Amino acid sequence: MSIDVITRNIPYLYEGFKVTLQLAAISITLSFVFGTIFGMARLSKYRIISIPATIYIEIVRGTPLIMVIFWIFFLIPVLIGHPIQPFPSAVAAFTVFTSAYIAEIVRSGIKSIPVGQVEAALSSGLTYWQTMRYIVLPQALTKMIPPLVGQFISLFKDTSLAYIIGVMELTRRATIVNNREYKSFEIFTFVALVYFVVCFTMSKYARYLEKKRRVGEDHRTEEKYTPANA
Amino acid sequence: MNHQFNWAVLWEYRELLLAGLKITIQLSSISIVICTVLGIILGIMRLAKNALVRLFASAYVEFFVNTPLIIQMFFWYFALPMMLPETLRFWLWSHNYEFIASVIGLSIYTSSFIAEAVRAGIQAIDKGQREAALSTGLSGFQTMWYIILPQAVRIVIPPICNQYLNLIKNSSLAMTIAVPEITFQAQAIESYTFRGFEAFTAATLIYISLTLTVSFLMSRVERWASKGQRAVVA
Numbered sequence: 205m206s207i208d209v210i211t212r213n214i215p216y217l218y219e220g221f222k223v224t225l226q227l228a229a230i231s232i233t234l235s236f237v238f239g240t241i242f243g244m245a246r247l248s249k250y251r252i253i254s255i256p257a258t259i260y261i262e263i264v265r266g267t268p269l270i271m272v273i274f275w276i277f278f279l280i281p282v283l284i285g286h287p288i289q290p291f292p293s294a295v296a297a298f299t300v301f302t303s304a305y306i307a308e309i310v311r312s313g314i315k316s317i318p319v320g321q322v323e324a325a326l327s328s329g330l331t332y333w334q335t336m337r338y339i340v341l342p343q344a345l346t347k348m349i350p351p352l353v354g355q356f357i358s359l360f361k362d363t364s365l366a367y368i369i370g371v372m373e374l375t376r377r378a379t380i381v382n383n384r385e386y387k388s389f390e391i392f393t394f395v396a397l398v399y400f401v402v403c404f405t406m407s408k409y410a411r412y413l414e415k416k417r418r419v420g421e422d423h424r425t426e427e428k429y430t431p432a433n434a
Numbered sequence: 435m436n437h438q439f440n441w442a443v444l445w446e447y448r449e450l451l452l453a454g455l456k457i458t459i460q461l462s463s464i465s466i467v468i469c470t471v472l473g474i475i476l477g478i479m480r481l482a483k484n485a486l487v488r489l490f491a492s493a494y495v496e497f498f499v500n501t502p503l504i505i506q507m508f509f510w511y512f513a514l515p516m517m518l519p520e521t522l523r524f525w526l527w528s529h530n531y532e533f534i535a536s537v538i539g540l541s542i543y544t545s546s547f548i549a550e551a552v553r554a555g556i557q558a559i560d561k562g563q564r565e566a567a568l569s570t571g572l573s574g575f576q577t578m579w580y581i582i583l584p585q586a587v588r589i590v591i592p593p594i595c596n597q598y599l600n601l602i603k604n605s606s607l608a609m610t611i612a613v614p615e616i617t618f619q620a621q622a623i624e625s626y627t628f629r630g631f632e633a634f635t636a637a638t639l640i641y642i643s644l645t646l647t648v649s650f651l652m653s654r655v656e657r658w659a660s661k662g663q664r665a666v667v668a
Contacts, residue, residue: 266599268604274630361501375504379508388516392513395505
């Protein structure tokens with residue numbers, strides 16, 4: 205055991221950690237936007253919208269992330285005619301991948317809102333978009349927050365795969381240090397702990413939110429449907 | 435877009451893809467067995483009366499759930515042999531250690547997710563069942579084995595099935611420690627022929643058919659497991 209291999213390389217690894225954070229932050233923002241669109245598209249009553257969205261979601265969810273990363277890395281140069289940088293390529297891959305999962309979270313969030321609410325909103329003269337914006341999404345969002353944080357934790361861990369196409373993030377820098385110093389135990393334990401601290405903190409926060417939501421629900425006096433009061 | 439597709443390379447290199455498929459199936463099926471056993475044991479341990487047992491299981495689950503699989507694989511592949519005596523280390527290195535390391539990595543990673551599913555499944559069983567079983571004179575183990583687990587199994591099958599699908603997809607990470615599975619072979623074809631597009635299309639289709647097959651099989655298992663169940667009208 206030698207700690208100095210870590211202390212000597214902390215500035216180098218810290219640069220990678222910043223790239224990891226950037227990758228995660230940009231990708232989750234884009235995935236949230238596209239995921240919401242795809243989730244709503246899958247619930248659309250127009251088949252021409254819902255079928256492509258369903259196909260996209262199911263294909264991506266059946267494919268390993270590495271495949272999506274390679275796909276983007278090899279597909280985009282073919283489409284635009286010149287190679288692209290690893291970082292935007294990785295962001296695109298994480299967005300394509302995570303959007304499909306977020307779409308499913310959004311879909312089940314929207315579906316958890318009783319149909320009666322939508323019908324009531326529509327019949328009071330709101331348009332589809334107004335109903336979504338003011339009635340459905342605000343309620344669905346509170347239910348979606350814990351799984352969304354969970355998805356963000358997954359994405360944060362998944363950014364380590366950007367290593368494969370040469371993005372200089374935490375994992376890639378760790379392997380470079382490992383090749384140079386040959387102190388695998390110290391380096392990988394340290395990097396695992398860095399990921400752990402970030403993800404564990406987020407998952408604790410997700411659990412706290414979940415608990416808060418449940419407490420809020422229990423205090424609601426809304427009458428539940430039971431055979432007795434039907 | 436002036437790219438000329440050349441799907442013939444896939445036929446030319448079909449043996450690589452098939453060899454990769456074989457390794458992916460081996461890797462996944464061995465890991466599925468190990469992670470299920472580990473996951474069930476850990477899930478039960480998380481609910482143990484003994485605080486030390488509970489603490490160990492929780493620490494295990496939290497640690498492995500919250501770190502990237504690729505780092506775990508690197509750890510098992512690069513760091514673990516360094517802690518072993520030299521003869522054992524050389525024996526491992528000459529016996530396909532990258533495969534063993536990826537099995538360890540996949541099994542431990544997935545077992546922590548399965549442990550969570552098992553814990554949630556057991557906790558979903560009404561407390562009265564346990565109390566009733568214990569008060570009829572069954573021991574703690576008998577209560578678990580005959581009363582709680584058979585009911586928990588039905589609840590737990592769908593989330594565990596999801597974990598199996600994740601495991602199959604995650605087995606693609608074994609390529610980073612040079613296990614020649616499908617993703618590795620697709621990348622090899624890409625580097626021989628510069629036909630990345632075609633190679634990754636083929637690999638993607640293989641993964642999708644694998645996951646579809648497994649989810650079909652698991653839906654059968656699910657139906658079989660809930661066969662004896664009475665229809666519960668709420």
